[in-house]
Amino acid sequence: MLLDTPVCNFGWKAPDFTLSDPHGIPFTLSDHLGSKGLLVIFICNHCPYVKRIAHRLAADTRQLMKEGINVVAVMSNDYRDYPEDAPQKMVEFARKHDFPFLYLVDENQAVGKAFDAICTPDFFGFNARGELQYRGRLDNAKMGDDTDRTPELLNAMRMIAQTGNGPQQQHPSMGCSIKWHT
Structure with missing residues (x-):
């Protein structure tokens, strides 16, 4: 099911969290909030939208x-019902696409619930104070058309790093719904 994300709630502060990587090593959000901001991305392995933009x-x-903006990705899908999103598959997917984060x-x-994440991919860009901006x-390209790609995420995060504020005009991300446990 294709969903769009809601508009940015400027200034919203994400609750701190500790999650583990697929190997069980814990990481805390507050440890990754850098002086130039933090990008939190909700993705999964099986979503065709994520696969399409992975590279x-x-x-x-x-x-x-490289520009000093920290990045973490979170997989919130219920991988028991969607085994392609299981932790070991996350390792394979990240390796295949050479994810640096x-x-x-x-x-x-x-x-995922605390962030009110809606779909994969879902991008949350925070300034150095941890305020959503x-x-x-990711960009303005339509599914299947890479000819005219304006890097919206890149430009927004650079603006946040430089000014602490994000662009006032933002286009919602769209993708597959997060698969919640029932």
Whole structure:
């Protein structure tokens, strides 16, 4: 089911959380909030929207990280019902797409719910004070059309790093619904 994310709730502060990577090593959100901000991305392995942008996501986040902006990804899907999203498959997916960022397991889905994550991908850009300044899409390309790609996420995160504020005009991300445990 294709869903769009809501508009950015400027200034919203994400609750701190600790999640583990697929190997069980814990990471805490507050430890990754850098002086130039933090990008939190909700993704999963089986979503065709995530698969479609995976190479661009890796390249754009690598560039942001070189510029001092921290990046973490969270997988909130119920992987018991969607085994392609299981932790071992996360390792394989991240390796295949050469992800430079942490890819964390939201085992009980509490982080996805706290963020009100809607779909995969869902992007949350925070400034150095931990205030939400971006909730939009990776770029303006339509599914299947990479000819005219404006890097909305890249530009927004650079603006946040420089000014502490995100762009006032943002386009919602769209993708597959997060698969909640029932």
